[in-house]
Amino acid sequence: MKPPPVVYHGPDTVDEAVRLLAEHGGHAKVLAGGQSLVPMLNMRLTAPARLIDVNRLDELAYVRTDLEGVRVGALARHADVERATHAFEAVPLLRQAVQTVAHPTIRNRGTTVGSLVHADPCAEMPAVLLLLDGEVLLRSDRAGERVVKAADFFVGPMESACEEDELAIEAYFPKPRGRTGTDWRELSRRNGDYAMCGVGTSVRVDDTGAVTCAKAAYIGMGPVPSVVDVTGADFSGADFCAAAEHAADQLDPEDDIHASAEYRRHLARVLTARSLKAAYEAVAP
Amino acid sequence: MNDKLVGQPLVRKEDPRLLRGDGRYLDDLGRGALAAAFVRSPVAHARIAGIDVDEALDVEGLVAIYTHEDLPGRIAEPLPLLIPHPALTHPRTPYCLANGEVNHVGEAVVMVVATDRYVAEDVAERIRVTYEDLPPVVGIDQARAGERLVHQDAPGNVAAHSVQTNGKGDAHDAIASAPHRLALDLHIERSASMPMEGKGVLAHWDPDDRTLRVHSSTQTSTSVRLAVAAKLELPPDRVEVITPDVGGGFGVKIVHPWPEEILVPWAAMTLGQDVKWVEDRREHFTSSAHERAQRQHVEVGFDAAGRLLGLSVEIWHDNGAYVPYGIIVPIVTSTQLLGPYKVGAYRVEFTSLYTNTVIVTPYRGAGRPQGVFAMERTMDAIAEYLGTDRLAVREANLIQPEEMPYDQGLVFQDGRPLIYDSGDYPTMLRMIRDLVGWDGFEAERAAAAAEGRRIGIGIGAYVEGTGMGPYEGAHVKVETTGEVVVSTGLTTQGQGHYTSLAQIAADVLGVGVGDVTVITGDTRRFKYAVGTFASRAIVTSGNAVAIAAGKVAQKAKRIAAAALGDGISPEDLELVDGRVRRRADPATAIDLRTVAVLSNPLRYAFDEETKAATQFAAATGTGDEPGLEATGYYMPERSTFAAGAHGVVVETDPETADIRILRYCVVHDCGVVVNPRIVEGQVHGGVAQGIGGALYERIVYDDAGQLVNASYMDFLIPFATEVPHIQTAHMVTASGLNPLGLKGAGEAGVIPTSAAVASAIEDAEGLAVRRMPISPSELYELRKAQQARKEQVSA
Structure with a gap:
C-alpha cells in the first residue's frame, strides 16, 4: 500500500494552481484534505501523474x-x-x-x-x-x-x-427562505461510518403552521445524492408517515454487505418521518 | 515484611514508554534494509501457467525477483504441519511461494526485493502472472457438497474428521429416550484477529560468524528460531530470533513460520544484505489467517426441569485452504462447548473442510466462542420450550463445587484429559444474576415499553482451559547493582508481562517492582519456550518465574549466611526490602546487591564493591556456581480451567432495528489474580472483540472467492463508541495444579459475548437468533420472516 511515483506541485496562488491544471489537467489530481485521495493513491486505485496540492492557498x-x-x-x-x-x-x-x-x-x-x-x-x-x-x-x-x-x-x-x-x-x-426548519439524521453501522441511509429534510411553514414546502435529501440510497420534493404529500397526520412513504418510493437503493436494499428503503421511510417531524417542530407555531 | 505485590492493581510499567511513542516495533527497525513485497494471487483457485517479469526488470532499484523455482532445498518444500493429529487424515500446508497452483486470493506467488517498499510495489505491479482458473470452493455448503475440490487428493474437501464421546452412554439413545427433545442449526461467520500491527520480518546475516539474526513480530520467537533453522538448514545456535514490541497478536502471530519468516532471512543470506518485509493491511486481510466460521447441528434431550440427558453436536468447520496449525480450533470447540454444565451422554463430531480462502488458525477464544454459542443457544431454546426461566435451566445443569475436580470424559487440545480442576459455578451465576439485574428486569422492561422502547436481557457462561504445557521457563538474575533481571522465552504483545511477572519475582526476592526488569521474546536471552497464546503465559511463565526466583532466594540466603558468619544458617534469613536479613534480628543484614557481588568469587577487584569478592577478603565460599541467578521451569501436568459469565442488556429500535448495548456485566474467575488492573484490561479488550464478533465483524467472500471487505472501512471493528461501559466482578477459586494457584485470563472476555448478545436480542425481540454476527439489516429480515410466519399461522 504505497503510492506509485507521482510529480508533486505545491502552488502558492490560485492563479498558479489554475495554470497548472490547464497544463496537466487530464493527468493531474487536486490534493486538498486528502482524506479520500490519499488512501486511493496508497491502494493504487488511482494513479495520476501529478498532484496539485492546494493546501498553501x-x-x-x-x-x-x-x-x-x-x-x-x-x-x-x-x-x-x-x-x-x-x-x-x-x-x-x-x-x-x-x-x-x-x-x-x-x-x-x-x-x-x-x-x-x-x-x-x-x-x-x-x-x-x-x-x-x-x-x-x-x-x-x-x-x-x-x-x-x-x-x-x-x-x-x-x-x-x-x-x-x-x-x-x-x-x-x-440561507433557507421564510420559516424553514431543517434536520439531518442517519443510521450507520458504527459511529462515523458511511450511513446505511442518511436523510436531510427542510420544511417551510406559513404562519398557520401549514407546510408550504417540504423536501428530503438522501445519501447512500443511489448512485448520486437525491432530493425528493414532498410538499404535496399529506401532512395531516402528526407522524409524517405519508410523506415519508411517498419519498421512499422514489428511491432505488442497492444491496451491499452492510444492508439490503429493502432494509435501506425501510430505513428511508422511518428516518424521513422522524426527520420531517423534527424539522417541522423546529419552526411550527 | 513487604506487602505482597501479587494481587495489587499496579499500573503497568510498560505503558509510559508505549504511550509516549517510545515503543520499538518491527518497522521501527532496519533503517536502510532492502524491502520485500509480494505478488499475490488475485484469484481463489488456479493453476499458474506462466510468470513474466520482462516489464519489471528495468525498474530502477530492483534487486531481486524470486519464484518457487528459485527456492533451494527444504525452502522449496511445503511449510511444516505444526500440530499433527490422528484425525487429520489429509493435511495440506502451503509452500513459501506458490508451486504451480494457488488456493486462495492473497497467496504469495512472487517475491520482490528492492531498495525500498515503494519500488518493490512498482516492480510487483509490472509482473504478469497467467492463471488458468480452477473452480473455487467457497463457504461450508460448497465444501461439504464436495463437487469441487480444493486439493484433488483430499476427497470431499475433508481435512479431518473426528468423533468424541464422554463415556456416559450413547448420546443418540439418551436423546431418543428423553422426555423432551430439540434440534438447532447454528451458524457463526468468519472473522479475524486483526491486530493493529500486521506481521513483519527483518533479517540480518553475518557472513563472518555465520549467524542469522531475525526480528519478527511474532507470538513465539523460540519456535520461529527452530522453524527457520530447520528450513534454512542452519544449526539452531546460528539463529537468533528477537521479538520487538508487538502491536497485538490475538492468535494470528502464533502461526509460524509464515512464508515471509523463511523467505526474508533466506533473501538476506542470499543477497548479503539486510532485508525487511512489513505486511500492509490489505496483505494482512488476504494472506494471514482468519477464524470462527462454523456451522453446527445440535440435538439435545432433556427432562422437565431442563436437565440435559443427552447432547449430540455435529460441527462443520471451515479451515481455509491449508491446515499448518492443525485442527486445534474444532477440537477446542468440541470440548469447551460443554462449559460449566453436566450434559449427560455427549457425542461430538466435527468435519474440518478445505475451502479456497485464507487459512483458519486460532483467534482469541480459539473455537470457544462457537462452542459456547452452541451450548448457550441450546440452554435458551430449552427454557423457551419449557417456558421456564433461562437462568434456572442453566442452574439445573451446573457442575457443583463439591464435584470438583470434574472429569468431562474428553481429550482436550493439549492431548490431556479434560478435567476441571476447580471452580464454583453456582456462585458465579448468582453473581451475574445480581450484577446484571436479572431479577428486577421485568420491571425495567415494562418501564421501557411504556416509553415505546424495546429491551432484552441475555446471559452466557463458559469454562476455559488455560495454562497448558508443555512448559515455560525463566531465568532470574540479581545484578550487582541490585537490579533484578527476569528473562523469559515468552513474547509479549500487550498483556502487561513486564509488570505482572515483575510482581511475582519481586515478592519472592523482597524487592520493589521497580527493581525488576522483564525481558521477553529474545532467544539470545532465553532459548527454551513455547509461546504466548491460549491464555497460558501467566500460568506457565508466572510459575516458572516464581520457581527460578525461589532458587535465587535460596542461593542468596546461603551466600548471605556465609558472609554474615556468626553461626547463622540460611534458614534463619529472609529477603525483605532489598536486603537479606536475620528473621530474629533484622538489623543483622546484608544488601541483596552485595550478595550478588559475593556470588561471583573474583580474582580481580574492579571497584570498591567488588573488593569484597576477591580472594584475600573475608567472604567464604558456599560451593554454589557463580552468579546470583537461576533458571526455573514450570511444566503443568494439564490445563487449569478458568470460568466466567456475562450478562448483557440490549435495546433494539422497534422501527430501525438498530441494536444498542445498554449494559454489559462480567463475572470472571481466573484463580489467584496477580494484577487485577491488568486482568480487567484483558477482560475489557476481550469483550470489545466479542462485541465485534457479535454485531460488526465478518469477513465476506463472494462466490468467486474474492474477499470483498478487505479494509478497515468495510471490516467493522468496533470503535470506543460501540463498546459500552463494562462492569466486572472477580471471584477466586485458586488452581490446585500450580504453585501460585493461577489460571489464565487472556481470552476470557471474548468467549461468551456472541452467545450473551444473541440471548439478549432474542429476549428483546421474541424471535430465535441462530446466526452471528447480526446486523440491523439482518434483524429486520428476521422480524419480517417472523411476521410472515405469524400471518401464515393466523391465516
Whole structure:
C-alpha cells in the first residue's frame, strides 16, 4: 500500500494552481484534505501523474456568512464549517450534517468543497448542497469562472461537473427562505461510518403552521445524492408517515454487505418521518 | 515484611514508554534494509501457467525477483504441519511461494526485493502472472457438497474428521429416550484477529560468524528460531530470533513460520544484505489467517426441569485452504462447548473442510466462542420450550463445587484429559444474576415499553482451559547493582508481562517492582519456550518465574549466611526490602546487591564493591556456581480451567432495528489474580472483540472467492463508541495444579459475548437468533420472516 511515483506541485496562488491544471489537467489530481485521495493513491486505485496540492492557498481557507447564506472556500475544513457559529445561525443544516461526517480527525483535515467535487454518493455535504439549492464556483484558464447549480453538479457516482482543468473555488449554501426548519439524521453501522441511509429534510411553514414546502435529501440510497420534493404529500397526520412513504418510493437503493436494499428503503421511510417531524417542530407555531 | 505485590492493581510499567511513542516495533527497525513485497494471487483457485517479469526488470532499484523455482532445498518444500493429529487424515500446508497452483486470493506467488517498499510495489505491479482458473470452493455448503475440490487428493474437501464421546452412554439413545427433545442449526461467520500491527520480518546475516539474526513480530520467537533453522538448514545456535514490541497478536502471530519468516532471512543470506518485509493491511486481510466460521447441528434431550440427558453436536468447520496449525480450533470447540454444565451422554463430531480462502488458525477464544454459542443457544431454546426461566435451566445443569475436580470424559487440545480442576459455578451465576439485574428486569422492561422502547436481557457462561504445557521457563538474575533481571522465552504483545511477572519475582526476592526488569521474546536471552497464546503465559511463565526466583532466594540466603558468619544458617534469613536479613534480628543484614557481588568469587577487584569478592577478603565460599541467578521451569501436568459469565442488556429500535448495548456485566474467575488492573484490561479488550464478533465483524467472500471487505472501512471493528461501559466482578477459586494457584485470563472476555448478545436480542425481540454476527439489516429480515410466519399461522 504505497503510492506509485507521482510529480508533486505545491502552488502558492490560485492563479498558479489554475495554470497548472490547464497544463496537466487530464493527468493531474487536486490534493486538498486528502482524506479520500490519499488512501486511493496508497491502494493504487488511482494513479495520476501529478498532484496539485492546494493546501498553501490560504486565500481559500474561509467560511463567510452574509445575508444570502454561507460561502465555504476550497480550503475550509469540515471542522471549520462545523465550528462557525455564524454559519450555523444562518444555515443550521450545515452543522447538523457536518457533525455526522466521519470522525473529528477526518473533519479536521478533510475539506467541504473537496467532498463536493469527490461526489461520493454516500457523503453528506453533496446532499446538503442539493437540498439547499446551493452552487459551486469553478475556475479554469480556459473558461474563467463559472457557477454550477447543485442540481447540475453531481452527475454520477464519484463524478462531478468540475472539469479536469477546473479548480473548485467555493461552495455557496443559501440561507433557507421564510420559516424553514431543517434536520439531518442517519443510521450507520458504527459511529462515523458511511450511513446505511442518511436523510436531510427542510420544511417551510406559513404562519398557520401549514407546510408550504417540504423536501428530503438522501445519501447512500443511489448512485448520486437525491432530493425528493414532498410538499404535496399529506401532512395531516402528526407522524409524517405519508410523506415519508411517498419519498421512499422514489428511491432505488442497492444491496451491499452492510444492508439490503429493502432494509435501506425501510430505513428511508422511518428516518424521513422522524426527520420531517423534527424539522417541522423546529419552526411550527 | 513487604506487602505482597501479587494481587495489587499496579499500573503497568510498560505503558509510559508505549504511550509516549517510545515503543520499538518491527518497522521501527532496519533503517536502510532492502524491502520485500509480494505478488499475490488475485484469484481463489488456479493453476499458474506462466510468470513474466520482462516489464519489471528495468525498474530502477530492483534487486531481486524470486519464484518457487528459485527456492533451494527444504525452502522449496511445503511449510511444516505444526500440530499433527490422528484425525487429520489429509493435511495440506502451503509452500513459501506458490508451486504451480494457488488456493486462495492473497497467496504469495512472487517475491520482490528492492531498495525500498515503494519500488518493490512498482516492480510487483509490472509482473504478469497467467492463471488458468480452477473452480473455487467457497463457504461450508460448497465444501461439504464436495463437487469441487480444493486439493484433488483430499476427497470431499475433508481435512479431518473426528468423533468424541464422554463415556456416559450413547448420546443418540439418551436423546431418543428423553422426555423432551430439540434440534438447532447454528451458524457463526468468519472473522479475524486483526491486530493493529500486521506481521513483519527483518533479517540480518553475518557472513563472518555465520549467524542469522531475525526480528519478527511474532507470538513465539523460540519456535520461529527452530522453524527457520530447520528450513534454512542452519544449526539452531546460528539463529537468533528477537521479538520487538508487538502491536497485538490475538492468535494470528502464533502461526509460524509464515512464508515471509523463511523467505526474508533466506533473501538476506542470499543477497548479503539486510532485508525487511512489513505486511500492509490489505496483505494482512488476504494472506494471514482468519477464524470462527462454523456451522453446527445440535440435538439435545432433556427432562422437565431442563436437565440435559443427552447432547449430540455435529460441527462443520471451515479451515481455509491449508491446515499448518492443525485442527486445534474444532477440537477446542468440541470440548469447551460443554462449559460449566453436566450434559449427560455427549457425542461430538466435527468435519474440518478445505475451502479456497485464507487459512483458519486460532483467534482469541480459539473455537470457544462457537462452542459456547452452541451450548448457550441450546440452554435458551430449552427454557423457551419449557417456558421456564433461562437462568434456572442453566442452574439445573451446573457442575457443583463439591464435584470438583470434574472429569468431562474428553481429550482436550493439549492431548490431556479434560478435567476441571476447580471452580464454583453456582456462585458465579448468582453473581451475574445480581450484577446484571436479572431479577428486577421485568420491571425495567415494562418501564421501557411504556416509553415505546424495546429491551432484552441475555446471559452466557463458559469454562476455559488455560495454562497448558508443555512448559515455560525463566531465568532470574540479581545484578550487582541490585537490579533484578527476569528473562523469559515468552513474547509479549500487550498483556502487561513486564509488570505482572515483575510482581511475582519481586515478592519472592523482597524487592520493589521497580527493581525488576522483564525481558521477553529474545532467544539470545532465553532459548527454551513455547509461546504466548491460549491464555497460558501467566500460568506457565508466572510459575516458572516464581520457581527460578525461589532458587535465587535460596542461593542468596546461603551466600548471605556465609558472609554474615556468626553461626547463622540460611534458614534463619529472609529477603525483605532489598536486603537479606536475620528473621530474629533484622538489623543483622546484608544488601541483596552485595550478595550478588559475593556470588561471583573474583580474582580481580574492579571497584570498591567488588573488593569484597576477591580472594584475600573475608567472604567464604558456599560451593554454589557463580552468579546470583537461576533458571526455573514450570511444566503443568494439564490445563487449569478458568470460568466466567456475562450478562448483557440490549435495546433494539422497534422501527430501525438498530441494536444498542445498554449494559454489559462480567463475572470472571481466573484463580489467584496477580494484577487485577491488568486482568480487567484483558477482560475489557476481550469483550470489545466479542462485541465485534457479535454485531460488526465478518469477513465476506463472494462466490468467486474474492474477499470483498478487505479494509478497515468495510471490516467493522468496533470503535470506543460501540463498546459500552463494562462492569466486572472477580471471584477466586485458586488452581490446585500450580504453585501460585493461577489460571489464565487472556481470552476470557471474548468467549461468551456472541452467545450473551444473541440471548439478549432474542429476549428483546421474541424471535430465535441462530446466526452471528447480526446486523440491523439482518434483524429486520428476521422480524419480517417472523411476521410472515405469524400471518401464515393466523391465516
